[in-house]
Amino acid sequence: MRILMFGWEFPPFMSGGLGTACFGMTRALAALGHEITFVLPRAGETAEPTHVRLVPASGTAAPEPGREEPFVFRGLSIRSVDSVLRPYLSGSRYPSLLSGSPGSRFMAISGDYGADLISEVIRYGRVAGVLAKEHPCDVIHAHDWMTVFAGIEAARISGRPLILHIHALEFDRSGENVNQDIYDIERYGLEAADRVIAVSHYTKNVMIERYGISPEKITVVHNAVARREAGGVYHVEKDPRRKTVLFLGRITFQKGPDYFVEAAARVLREMPDATFVMAGAGDMMTQMVERVAALGIGIRFHFTGFLRGEDVERAFALSDLYVMPSVSEPFGISPLEAMLYDVPVIISRQSGVSEVLRHALKVDFWNVEELAGKIMAVLKYPPLAAELVEKSREALRHIRWEYAAEKILGVYETCLNRKET
């Protein structure tokens, strides 16, 4: 089958779990003999992986102005990059955007997440029809709201079915303070798509309750984690006397970093030798640094900033426990990655990954006392950590992208059958 995918992240051009998920599922689909063209905002920095054809949207010629209707959605409209409608442009953050010569028809899209994201998303959508003509396909598979316009445009031009794959919703990212534009785009996409894939039942329920989408339209396909390559294990010697507890993720509301800090303070009162590491970056970072200082636990609480590649592996390998206290987590691949390093995990019950992990410690994210108690238990009782690790290994044997890919193919086939009949 020929699959035209629209995504926003793909390794190494990524900042989170979305890229990891796209990589894992495309590799499994390719291994089953399917042909994937993956459209990214712009090209990655290194050689493209062999299992997909990576296509940058940036630099693609947009349709001639005037030949088609201008792109309009809820009052947001844009014709091309040099249009007067550039309300979200911030010159200092997006020099690549401005590098295109005035009047150019070639779309410049950075792929960054920022204040200008919505206009980027619209530009990305503008060129999708062109790309759909260049790359004939059987199905169109779009990932998250950033690719909604692209997916719909590609489906309109090609007449192929659109599958919208939801990895995160605006409610996950922002709690109740949703950005109305993004919510509207999500809803528009969920309604327009032929089928919707949700990464968890948790996310499926949000779509049903908050977006009014019919449950019959949504298929849950849990994410998985790629096997560790043979010999690629990052090995470090851990100091058995110094136990390290890791938070790794964006330091944003969604990920619950504040609960991690409060629990750390609680644990350090009883176990002053424990070490806490917060790896990642995000808009709550300074607030967290200040809170750690105010609690007077800075000597045992470290911030690493944003980690990439080998540093991520090293962080996992050095840890005795991984904690994901997310407030809202549609799935959450990182606990699975921690498990690949034989690191026990504590996850919030409010996470999609908790649906596939029976053998993990679970807490309500708001229950700092419970979280602190469980952190201490793992550090204090070695048989607990040992049992968690052993059961995690068993669990990982069943959490495979191969299985996810088969379910995704099932969704494709449902769409194709419906189109034909």
Add this chain to the structure above:
Amino acid sequence: MPVVCLCFEVHQPRRLRRYAIFDVDRVHDYEDREANLEILNRVADRCYLPANRILSGLVRRHAGRFSIAFSISGTLLDQLGNHRSDVLDSFQELARTGAVEFLCETDCHSLAFLFSRKEFRRQVNSHKKRIQALFGQTPRTFRNTELIYNNDLARTAEKMNFRTVLAEGADRLLAGRSCNAPYRPPGCGRLKLLLRNYRFSDDIAFRFNDREWPEHPLTAAKFAGRLHRVDAAEAVISLYMDYETFGEHHPRETGIFEFLEALPGEILKHPDFCFQTPSQAAAGFEPVAALDAPDFVSWADEDRGLTAWLGNAMQNDAIRTLYKMEPQVARRNDPELQDAWRMLQVSDHFYYMCTKWLADGDVHQHFNPYPSPYDAYINYMNILDDFSRQLSRKTGAGKG
């Protein structure tokens, strides 16, 4: 003459309260009294009282041909004594009919046999005294917690003057022989071994309400008919199950009480059949052969071994840590510490920590107060931490 032994395990643990690590050194009360009382009341009203009523009627109706046996744990007897004397009365009333045998076990339903013989004997003797005091009979039949059994247990039971011991009729023990006959444990003189017929027992205990099961619905007549087809030369059929099977595991609406009420009559329709207590059955038959049990068997789960309680690192850590405290507990000779130590020995605590989810996990969920085995272990170890501090503190205070 084929004999049916109908035995019931009657037990409720003392469940532990939610005990956070931050409670260590601050809270020394470990029991979840509220939950225990709530469950006790529920089980008393849904199972013990109505089932006792039915059995009482059956003893009268089939006078001389119907008898039963109970193994009631001391842990439950304590709770009944404290909160439900009406239930205790109804067991005593059954005892007075003379058709009921009370079996002996470890008082607090523990795994002491595996970790401390001294403590094991103490618990068995204290349970024996209780049975004498409450029911006016000296128990002659022993059944270890959850039918945990091996040759060594048999020899120990014989030394303690028991005449009969019960064990699981596990396939690997029998190696093709029948479970419906008394055996002789190797190295024992007069002790006789009766084996639970797990197929017949589990038809009632597990499958009675299973709509997928081809025999569903199981009527007393159908069940009796299957018993009647057992080769008459094979003499003793032991049916042994949780008493909570009636009204709790299978709610009243499933017809389980009607089944119980009708069962003896259906079985006794065959003139050769009768019910006997384990002691009577063992006295009336000679062992057909010696039965070697070098390894432990139990009635739990598919593997019928010890893995339900000692199958993973957490369970082993918890129980070994507990029994290591024995000398300290003995030295203190403090009734409160003694009571806490016994409460912590109840085998259910370790059962809750079982991680063998796939085939057997669901059974472990019944009455399980924890969301996961990890929570069970964490809670238990937090309590054990406090308990060990209590032990050393009081020891220190005593010396000073």
